[in-house]
Amino acid sequence: MTQRNSAVRLGIGDDCAILRIAPGDEVLVTTDFSLEGVHFRRDWQSPECIGHRCLTRGLSDIAAMGGRPVAAFLSLALPANCPAKWVDRFFRGLLKLASRYGVDLAGGDTAQSSDGVLADIAIVGTAPKGTALRRSGARPGDSIYVTGALGESAAALRQLSTQKSKRRDIFPEPRIAVGQWLREREIASAAIDISDGLSTDLSHICEESGLGAVIEAAAIPIHPAARRFRKQALELALHGGEDYELLFTASGRTAVPQAIAGVTISKIGHLVKRKTMTLVTNGQPRALKAEGWEHFRAR
Amino acid sequence: MTQRNSAVRLGIGDDCAILRIAPGDEVLVTTDFSLEGVHFRRDWQSPECIGHRCLTRGLSDIAAMGGRPVAAFLSLALPANCPAKWVDRFFRGLLKLASRYGVDLAGGDTAQSSDGVLADIAIVGTAPKGTALRRSGARPGDSIYVTGALGESAAALRQLSTQKSKRRDIFPEPRIAVGQWLREREIASAAIDISDGLSTDLSHICEESGLGAVIEAAAIPIHPAARRFRKQALELALHGGEDYELLFTASGRTAVPQAIAGVTISKIGHLVKRKTMTLVTNGQPRALKAEGWEHFRAR
Numbered sequence: 001m002t003q004r005n006s007a008v009r010l011g012i013g014d015d016c017a018i019l020r021i022a023p024g025d026e027v028l029v030t031t032d033f034s035l036e037g038v039h040f041r042r043d044w045q046s047p048e049c050i051g052h053r054c055l056t057r058g059l060s061d062i063a064a065m066g067g068r069p070v071a072a073f074l075s076l077a078l079p080a081n082c083p084a085k086w087v088d089r090f091f092r093g094l095l096k097l098a099s100r101y102g103v104d105l106a107g108g109d110t111a112q113s114s115d116g117v118l119a120d121i122a123i124v125g126t127a128p129k130g131t132a133l134r135r136s137g138a139r140p141g142d143s144i145y146v147t148g149a150l151g152e153s154a155a156a157l158r159q160l161s162t163q164k165s166k167r168r169d170i171f172p173e174p175r176i177a178v179g180q181w182l183r184e185r186e187i188a189s190a191a192i193d194i195s196d197g198l199s200t201d202l203s204h205i206c207e208e209s210g211l212g213a214v215i216e217a218a219a220i221p222i223h224p225a226a227r228r229f230r231k232q233a234l235e236l237a238l239h240g241g242e243d244y245e246l247l248f249t250a251s252g253r254t255a256v257p258q259a260i261a262g263v264t265i266s267k268i269g270h271l272v273k274r275k276t277m278t279l280v281t282n283g284q285p286r287a288l289k290a291e292g293w294e295h296f297r298a299r
Numbered sequence: 300m301t302q303r304n305s306a307v308r309l310g311i312g313d314d315c316a317i318l319r320i321a322p323g324d325e326v327l328v329t330t331d332f333s334l335e336g337v338h339f340r341r342d343w344q345s346p347e348c349i350g351h352r353c354l355t356r357g358l359s360d361i362a363a364m365g366g367r368p369v370a371a372f373l374s375l376a377l378p379a380n381c382p383a384k385w386v387d388r389f390f391r392g393l394l395k396l397a398s399r400y401g402v403d404l405a406g407g408d409t410a411q412s413s414d415g416v417l418a419d420i421a422i423v424g425t426a427p428k429g430t431a432l433r434r435s436g437a438r439p440g441d442s443i444y445v446t447g448a449l450g451e452s453a454a455a456l457r458q459l460s461t462q463k464s465k466r467r468d469i470f471p472e473p474r475i476a477v478g479q480w481l482r483e484r485e486i487a488s489a490a491i492d493i494s495d496g497l498s499t500d501l502s503h504i505c506e507e508s509g510l511g512a513v514i515e516a517a518a519i520p521i522h523p524a525a526r527r528f529r530k531q532a533l534e535l536a537l538h539g540g541e542d543y544e545l546l547f548t549a550s551g552r553t554a555v556p557q558a559i560a561g562v563t564i565s566k567i568g569h570l571v572k573r574k575t576m577t578l579v580t581n582g583q584p585r586a587l588k589a590e591g592w593e594h595f596r597a598r
């Protein structure tokens with residue numbers, strides 16, 4: 001699977017993979033679980049979709065740092081009764097996305113699971129020294145932007161859980177090109193991917209930067225699938241997770257285009273010194289709490 | 300947790316960790332599951348022991364390549380009812396070992412699991428370009444060596460499963476120093492860690508090197524805990540997994556010391572062109588099959 005000019009010098013089949021990193025680059029590493037019953041359900045999503053999303057979770061973290069993904073490592077535990085066909089289709093979805101971004105599947109682990117499909121994806125990426133985008137660089141007055149539209153995954157989840165839909169495949173696109181564009185032009189003061197929901201991921205930027213935020217409800221780009229829920233649409237866009245869009249901040253003096261790498265960019269608010277988050281609807285401010293998907297915190 | 304002079308420039312708390320690699324080094328990556336009910340049982344091992352072994356699984360792969368471990372990434376899913384005290388003790392065991400080898404816990408993921416404690420450890424290490432030990436370099440006539448003694452974990456497992464013992468903590472030591480010693484002196488033609496059992500891991504060296512092997516039963520270093528099983532002792536040492544010793548090969552002309560970095564080295568056989576494995580007991584040869592711990596093969 002190793003490509004020409006790949007950073008992977010040795011892939012699957014030894015105790016470790018071997019990667020060669022360009023001298024001026026730093027190494028980015030992220031790991032993300034995809035657990036059946038927690039992150040996906042086999043009766044709700046196709047195997048290809050589950051494989052795609054498993055890899056997206058990792059690639060999206062690389063995108064948020066403005067990095068170039070290099071290699072993926074998949075630890076995969078399957079129940080004894082999991083059909084080989086399901087596994088083939090899972091890999092097809094994962095490898096199709098990997099190939100689009102020039103990412104080699106360079107290693108991992110396999111095991112039998114006693115309950116459900118358990119996957120953990122580790123991604124190694126690179127960025128030129130000292131240039132990776134972080135959560136901590138935002139300054140008071142910086143504008144807050146998001147890519148694409150929010151709430152599609154949350155809308156699908158609601159339809160599935162109320163049995164208004166039997167199966168729904170969403171293939172989110174990791175915003176690799178947008179992240180790299182922002183990093184190369186040194187436009188973003190901070191960035192994060194929206195995997196846990198806008199409110200929660202914005203709160204991470206605020207915490208890491210020691211700031212608060214004011215968001216204009218009307219400016220939030222709501223996905224058409226979420227808009228169908230009318231009164232609940234805003235909540236889905238604010239707190240629904242797994243959109244894998246990017247949230248970034250930039251100085252008010254910086255010109256940020258309306259689209260980057262073909263993806264719409266929306267300005268949704270700005271950062272403030274006071275360490276609280278506020279949502280403004282029709283001129284009326286109210287406290288905005290982080291109510292997105294929050295796994296138990298690492299202890 | 301980042302140490303002075305650490306390769307970790309940014310640890311837990313952003314979308315990715317950032318590592319800085321010395322220009323002459325290559326990057327080694329390995330991932331390993333530790334799943335409750337598959338790799339450990341909470342009623343059989345202490346939390347400290349489970350944490351220690353979780354990290355050992357990864358460090359041992361770095362050792363087998365002769366690498367220096369740099370950073371660890373832990374994806375950890377816990378059942379809702381898992382006591383905080385258990386988690387604290389798990390981390391204590393893991394971090395104690397990490398600290399001994401100068402490894403930073405630089406990131407990972409957390410989730411709630413629907414069944415059992417699920418851990419996946421990813422380790423990033425380094426080795427000077429082109430020097431990492433591989434499974435594929437062995438040549439016909441090369442001698443086969445193992446570190447330490449084999450069968451302790453298998454003996455404990457047998458005692459636990461027959462309820463002759465209620466709890467048994469074994470803290471295997473990853474053979475980092477031995478691996479580095481072998482790499483620096485260019486002594487080993489191939490290497491692997493014995494995580495799945497001598498017979499299975501030897502078969503990997505044979506397959507990757509396109510060779511077969513002849514092993515002297517009397518030369519296999521059997522751990523005292525396994526020797527207590529008398530007639531079954533050899534089987535435990537041959538096929539029992541999770542010893543985390545190293546198996547390496549070296550030219551017959553190379554002088555290999557009887558101990559490296561304080562660890563006993565035993566010569567147990569040699570490689571042959573014919574692609575089968577043979578066990579010789581009291582001068583009588585018989586076929587040796589890979590009967591160690593074998594997860595379902597990656598597809």
